[in-house]
Amino acid sequence: MPGPILYSANPWFASHVSSQYRAGVHFAWVCECYDAMGAPPGSAAAMIAPSSSPRRIYETLRDACAREEGHSDLIRGYRRKFKSLAKEWWTRGEITDEQRDEITSSVRTPSWLMWRPVLYVIPRDPIERAGRLHHVPRRDRAAFGAELQIRDLMPNEFDILELH
């Protein structure tokens, strides 16, 4: 049975971009459990790929930032993604030249603080009842386990935690 909470681990910058440049609309790749690796063998949660586990993502980001790991594949991937997103939003006229430059320039800085992990904790029910919980097709999932997306998550629908 699915739990009442959905989890999503992201770099702080993702939340910042959503707040500053996307009118608070967050895109979130979410999971029904925080720690897929710790799920009982045979359970649905245990079939979620480690690379999609919020806990794994959170810890990978946290360790990379703590060690200031310049070769972190995860952070490199986020840098690429946000550069592309900024350009795509700009071509659609959704952000200005200045906003595009702010996002792409931020990504090129040596900041580690912007890649520190944050955890979105999202009550599932209101999102699901509104038909806004998208099941990701198998071809886009890392493993058989269920993976979900929310494409229009608003700030008043979830909490953002930083685990110190």
Next chain:
Amino acid sequence: MAISILRDIDNRSAVGILARAAMSLTGDGNPEAEPVLAGEDELRKRLIAEARKLAHIPRGDDTEEALARIADIFDEESDRLIGKVDEHAALQRMAIEGTLPADLYEVQVAPPLQDFHGREFPLERDLIIETVRHPDQQQHFGPNPRPDQPTLVSLFGRFYRTRWPFKDFLMLVAGTRRGLIFDAFQAWRIYPSIMPIPSALIGDWSTSSSRNPDLVSLLNRFADEYGEEIDLDGRKGHFFLIADRATTRQATFPRARAGEMKVTNLTCFAEGGRDMQRDRVALLIAIDMVAYRGTLKKMAVDRKDFVDDKIAGRESKLRLSYPHVGGDFV
């Protein structure tokens, strides 16, 4: 290296095609990667084929490294189409708005802090820099807030653990922003074992929800504990969010006894605020520094007591620019 397929497409559309193609390569199902133009699917295939040729990546090599290299080629090409970006100006704008990641600020510590801490200053300096660069909580006032709020002022908070929970403390740093420089004018240790902090004020610091932190109220609470009442042109108190600079020069201590040492700490607006506000000071607090020094001595936290390796290390690895002789002290 120019991608020939895009030659007949206007720059803006080409940037979009390249951005979506780059995102499609990561295969993470991002809806932003969906083609939007007629024939874009086919165009994307040709783009990828041309990028493979340019980067000498054989067909069928779909390793993460190969796909990342192709995405980088698309990114470089879209950068070329957009033209030169003034990155410094972009970061300056973010600094003014208070949205720049805090670890990009150059931290300068005001001389009065150095004077107060004396030979203990190197540890305090490292704590200040670490608090600004890696805060648990931060609060920023932008360039054009309401008239009753400060401008270009930032506060940073960080919790430090020691070998004795009794000696754990919150470091609260306040100062002004001028471009990419943060001038730290105030830095206070708040020991919850001595000065309990209502959780409503800062939330759960260990798992902080970092939205809308109210560090100003925390500073106010600190001033309640260590404050010395002053009279500012008829306004009595020990904490003033903003005040006229002129009135601070005539501040009096209504309760002071002869010979008693009183120290007033003031911070001012950084340049860049509206001209009419340059005559105002922000986060004015009147603190009994003797009492505060007494707390520091009682707790006697030494560098080796810190759990944080960076602080406890023999040599500080933190960068610092000081002494700072600029700024605006009252």
